[in-house]
Amino acid sequence: DVKVTQSSRYLVKRTGEKVFLECVQDMDHENMFWYRQDPGLGLRLIYFSYDVKMKEKGDIPEGYSVSREKKERFSLILESASTNQTSMYLCASSLHIGSGNQPQHFGDGTRLSIL
């Protein structure tokens, strides 16, 4: 089974702090994703990566950056946390094959509160 592990289930930080969310997958997947999920807004893509050191902006990248130094690890960074970044953050990974991408598999999420 695919295993996507997010470092924390719950996290509380203060406004202005630099926040790191870590995600590790154990299936040698090329693609990794960061989403946030908010009531009434559904799932929104922040950033994704299709290879080591590669990154692409999603729909809402402002205020975030990412790092992918190793294939199995994808980090989301909140440069200076703000209260509107309080949310559930979800990491996902998928395999890329010649005909396209395979299903995305998700971690259990990090519920982040910015005070």
Add this chain to the structure above:
Amino acid sequence: DAKTTQPPSMDCAEGRAANLPCNHSTISGNEYVYWYRQIHSQGPQYIIHGLKNNETNEMASLIITEDRKSSTLILPHATLRDTAVYYCIVLKAAGNKLTFGGGTRVLVKP
């Protein structure tokens, strides 16, 4: 990616089959139908996907109509642990962005 329409909620008796419909009338030829579910306070869980043929795995069956404008996810023997929000998504093979609509909130009752 094509838009999907699902009923907002449905109840199902434990042990019975749950049939979850999804309309995707604007689907194009290279788009797949994916199903995910999300149990409260957990991340979304992939269930199944298909292009035009019916598919079955250990979790569920997916029936896609011949014109591909709608599909049905079947949970053959629903259990209480199947209580979740179920999302039907249409996505190109090379698609990178999952977008969940409202989904169907399924409540399995004893």
